[in-house]
Amino acid sequence: MTFGTAGLRAAMGAGFSRVNDLTVIQSTQGMYVYLAKCFPDLSSRGLVVGYDTRAQECSGCTSERLARLTAAVMLCKDIPVYLFSTYVPTPFVPYAVKKIGAAAGVMITASHNRKEDNGYKVYWQNGAQISSPHDKEILRCIEENTEPWPESWNEDLVEDSPLRSDPLEDVCRWYMEELRTVCFQRELNTRCPLKFVHSSFHGVGHSYVQRAFQAFGFPPPIPVPEQMNPDPNFSTVSCPNPEEGESVLELSLRLAEREEAKIVLATDPDADRLAVAEQCDKCGWKVFTGNELAALLGWWMLYNWKEAHPDPEDTERVYMLATTVSSKILQALAQKEGFHFQETLPGFKWIGNKIHELTKTGKEVIFSFEESIGFLCGSMVLDKDGVSAAAVVAEMAAHLHTKNITLKQQLQYIYEIYGFHISRTSYVICNDPPTVKRIFTRLRNFEDEGVYPRKCGGYSIAHVRDVTTGYDSSQPDKRSVxxxxxxxxxxxxxxxxxxxxxxxxxxxxxxIKYYTEFCAPPGKRDLFSLEDELKKLASALLEEFLEPEKNNLIRRSV
Structure with a gap:
């Protein structure tokens, strides 16, 4: 296992390449050794540990047990541990790290992955996910400390050690109080006639989203009863990822129709992502993509920033961030409205660390996102946060409702002002790493050695950027920024x-994921032709560059 865009993640089970008691103990021993080198005051700062609700019945491997073993390794070395007494949303761990002043944090979660998986997500002292060189150095320390220490297995330390404390009550209170920094119209919310349905997708989100709505002045959203309580088997969904759209939101949409609720909110199992659907008159449901929700949330956060800061010069210190595979709609807003926009590599660890850098220089990041329904309104947490995003979307919908505008209509207005940004995102599954390598090697030597494709589906390519090798044909020195x-x-x-x-x-x-977006200039409104051209190119990209049949790739089925 290696640290990817979200830490260590693999199937639960026996073996050195799986998530289990031993590999978690080894990972934490390496963490301890590295943290001790970096923090002379580690024995006073400590580590935050949280977990979700995943479990594997056949092996007895649960997120809670893995979290307790993580705590035990640190406690046996006399390091204070702030171990949550129950499951929490993933963003609570980085939030706690910052508020408490801990050296680092660990969240045991596999987010929206299949039920067989689990993971080990690490946050640094700034509250952002670890990045280079910390990830590589922690892995090196893990490899040098694979023999379990005698007390590493002593799970009783969690109950007996005076160095273990439970931060749940304090963190919940601090979080809900600070959540009001992104609540702009609380009095209006208390009178809102809209109803909202919320699904926690058999995960951790139910009680926390209920409390977030209360903090915003709303009555609690209507929970989907079959999905409100933790279920590690994710019994009612084909996959535990609300990003898959209407097919996995079936129970939520039917409940909303019965309750006459116009908005459905769905957090993924660890509540760091958010899906949103809106009932459209006579047209069924509109399930928003991550890029579409980002257009709405970016507009909303800027609208409220300007209401509070009427001086245009204040906008000079405002930033919005997005990963490079996400929509360029925020860039279009920035060019017209005068704030700053920056891109990062995929993964919220890059966004979190960029926010940390910018805030140190007096800048204010008011919104960040990744297209895979990961949003951060404000910067109180340096990771995506489905709990706060759910409350913010509800408030935005309540505000628009007073003007007889739906979310879908507002999205249309945004595109008319800033230009249509039409995107298509999908993936294929490949369980054979050599095949993946062969596919990308072919792209780098497409027509000749070292020559990338010049066309796809008859459409000519202007520039190629390859961040794996550092090549960018659009730059004077051909090096990726x-x-x-x-x-x-x-x-x-x-x-x-x-x-x-x-x-x-x-x-x-x-x-292997593929992302396509048509960024049309303002005024170009022939939506059908834009979507048709994008569809043709996305299909050609799949067939010509990935060759699913030849490479035995599994197409997206949901």
Missing amino acids: LPVTKSSQMVTFTFHNGIVATLRTSGTEPK
């Missing part, structure tokens, strides 16, 4: 017609 990431594959093609397409490997699942 984004950091080189040799451990993963990612190639971006910019076409002459304005479409941007990226192929990349997932850092958490055996997938």
